[in-house]
Amino acid sequence: MTAVEVSYTEDGPADAPVVVLSNSLGATRGMWDPQVPALAERYRVVSYDTRGHGDSPSPAGPYTLDDLVDDVVALLDRLGVRQAHVVGLSLGGMTALRLAAREPARVDRLVALATSAKPDPQGFLDRAAAARSGGTAPLAPTVVSRWLTPGYAAEHPDLVARLEAMIVAADDEGYALCCEVVAAVDLREDLARITAPTLVVSGAEDPALPPPHQQAIADGIAGASLVSVSPGAHLPNLEQPLEVTGALLGHLDAAGGHA
Numbered sequence: 001m002t003a004v005e006v007s008y009t010e011d012g013p014a015d016a017p018v019v020v021l022s023n024s025l026g027a028t029r030g031m032w033d034p035q036v037p038a039l040a041e042r043y044r045v046v047s048y049d050t051r052g053h054g055d056s057p058s059p060a061g062p063y064t065l066d067d068l069v070d071d072v073v074a075l076l077d078r079l080g081v082r083q084a085h086v087v088g089l090s091l092g093g094m095t096a097l098r099l100a101a102r103e104p105a106r107v108d109r110l111v112a113l114a115t116s117a118k119p120d121p122q123g124f125l126d127r128a129a130a131a132r133s134g135g136t137a138p139l140a141p142t143v144v145s146r147w148l149t150p151g152y153a154a155e156h157p158d159l160v161a162r163l164e165a166m167i168v169a170a171d172d173e174g175y176a177l178c179c180e181v182v183a184a185v186d187l188r189e190d191l192a193r194i195t196a197p198t199l200v201v202s203g204a205e206d207p208a209l210p211p212p213h214q215q216a217i218a219d220g221i222a223g224a225s226l227v228s229v230s231p232g233a234h235l236p237n238l239e240q241p242l243e244v245t246g247a248l249l250g251h252l253d254a255a256g257g258h259a
Contacts, residue, residue, distance in 0.1 A: 003074035007055035008048035012040030018084035021047040022092030025178055026143055026167045028054030034241035048075060052174020061177040065185055068095045085252050089113040091178060094185050101190035109255050111248055113201040114234050116213035117191060121183035128179035135172045140164040146208040147235040191220030198224040199251040203232035
């Protein structure tokens with residue numbers, strides 16, 4: 001499949017090292033809002049909407065994970081970026097891992113949050129079928145309940161509403177096709193090929209992709225480090241923005257050139 005021109009936003013100095021942010025299944029690049037200001041102080045931050053999400057196109061399927069990787073490579077090429085740090089969460093993390101394994105020269109440092117090298121497919125296949133039959137709106141409350149811990153969600157109803165709106169706005173078929181991408185993911189043999197310095201971030205209370213998934217990734221990538229965030233569910237970057245942003249900066253800044 002031909003790569004699509006994904007919708008993206010740039011923040012930060014144009015001549016700074018590039019950080020690409022890849023969103024989770026059902027979210028948009030807006031999920032990175034807590035991280036962008038701090039990152040943009042010293043990086044050229046490129047946040048994009050995965051195909052089927054946000055303002056990006058939803059071409060006819062089926063999609064593969066390599067299609068999503070092709071979209072990122074095409075975006076880097078369009079921006080004239082040879083190499084970037086790549087940060088991805090959930091589906092975005094799978095995209096980032098595959099990119100680092102397949103195109104090692106394009107990835108400087110890698111961060112994979114709340115993701116898996118081999119998710120259980122059935123739940124994602126069921127979600128794809130539900131999105132096709134009834135749209136994404138009925139799925140939104142259940143999905144968002146996995147993104148935040150119950151206590152945090154109860155204290156932040158405005159955030160819950162904003163996240164549910166992201167899912168409702170997703171293209172039904174595009175979302176279903178991306179659910180099927182996740183269902184087909186098996187990156188276990190890719191991990192050993194990843195040479196980029198890697199940080200893995202786990203939400204300690206993540207019900208969607210629990211911590212053993214992230215432990216397996218950290219174990220499979222030579223030299224990878226693992227950080228567990230608690231309390232934190234499937235989008236720990238929203239619930240623990242200071243801790244997650246600090247971990248990102250600590251890992252990315254180790255590339256050199258930043259105080």
